[in-house]
Amino acid sequence: MSRQASGLMAWLIQRASAVYLALFLGYVLVLFSFAAPADHAALVDWVTTPWVTAGWLLFLPLLLAHAWVGIRDVLIDYVHHLGARLALLTLFAFIFVASGLWAFKAIITAGLGE
Template sequence: MSRQASGLMAWLIQRATAVYLALFLGYVLVFFSFAAPTDHVALREWITNPWVALGWLLFLPLLLAHAWVGIRDVLIDYVHHLGTRITLLTLFAFVFVASGLWAFKAILTAGLGE
């Protein structure tokens, strides 16, 4: 794969994920502005709604993909020492994967009522 195709794919991923992230965060902001849950039970009821849970489960990997492409591009552009760049990319990959797994578990735990 050429660098041009890789750059185009990164650009497309950034734009596609940004659209969903903006729309979903807009929904969440409107919901919490006009019909905010009054307590923890109401919040759990909202998050266990299948459409809301599906929205969050789609939001998480798209947020991580968006963040990964962004941080990868910044590191490629501004960290010129290859060893440092690889170390930072590995560190960010670990943090993103761990954060994604933690958030996925939190949504499933809320949905299963544990």
């Protein structure tokens, strides 16, 4: 794959994920502004609604992909030493994978009621 195709794909991922992230966060902010869950049980009931759970399960990988493309581009542009760039990319990859696994576990645990 050429560098140009890689850049176009990164651009498309960044823009498409930004649209979904903005729409979903807008939905959550409007919902919580006008009808916030009263307690933890109400919040869990809301999260375990199938459409909301699906929305969160789509939100998480899109957020991680959006963050990865952004941080990768910043590191490629501004960290010129190859070893430092690889170390930082590895660190951020670990952080994003660990955060994603933790968030998926939280959603699945809420859905199972544990």
